[in-house]
Amino acid sequence: MKKTKSLYHGHRFPAIVISCAVRWYFRFSLSLRDIEELLLERGVVVTYETIRCWCDKFGAGFAKCAKAARRKPANTWHLDEMFVTLRGEPYLLWRAVDEHGAELDVLVQKRRDKAAAKRFFLRMLRSNPVPRKIVTDHLRSYPVAKAG
Known part of the structure; x- marks a missing residue:
């Protein structure tokens, strides 16, 4: 041996x-x-x-x-976006957190549209199992991204 x-x-x-x-x-x-x-x-x-x-x-x-x-993400995800200023320019910060407060993913970009939301969803779902429930702040691009 x-x-x-x-x-x-x-x-x-x-x-x-x-x-x-x-x-x-x-x-x-x-x-x-x-x-x-x-x-x-x-x-x-x-x-x-x-x-x-x-x-x-x-x-x-x-x-x-x-x-x-690291433990697996919970079944409920909270998604939100907020504007941040980087080098004097406004950017959009997309963030996904599970029900225990563990950060799942973050995306920073200039645009706030369907394509951005879709890209964020796909990137998140590739690295994590599909959640039972997704809580959002009712941005119109979320349902389109979730469906596509």
Whole structure:
């Protein structure tokens, strides 16, 4: 029987230190220098450049595990849109949230029409199971997008 090598084989630091640094970086949106400082407080001397390499190497695997562990969306979705200003220009922010408050999808664009609503619906339904109930703010383009 062939023994497989650890994912962290050949690294100077133990797996727990590497995984903790990568998780902090992606979960809490800390800078690499912040993580370097947090590890230094715990007695681990490592440079921010090393942490960047760890995040590049192990980040995709952590994201895949986190996405798999996330619970499935609920049966009731709430859809709304609002205007936001980016660089002095008005944009439309489309947002879908399930009944537990988990954000399902977000789309930012210039237009507010049937095609935009349809694109948002299709993108959402590709990545999530079909909901039992959809609550909207009665924008006229929603029923057209839902039907198409």
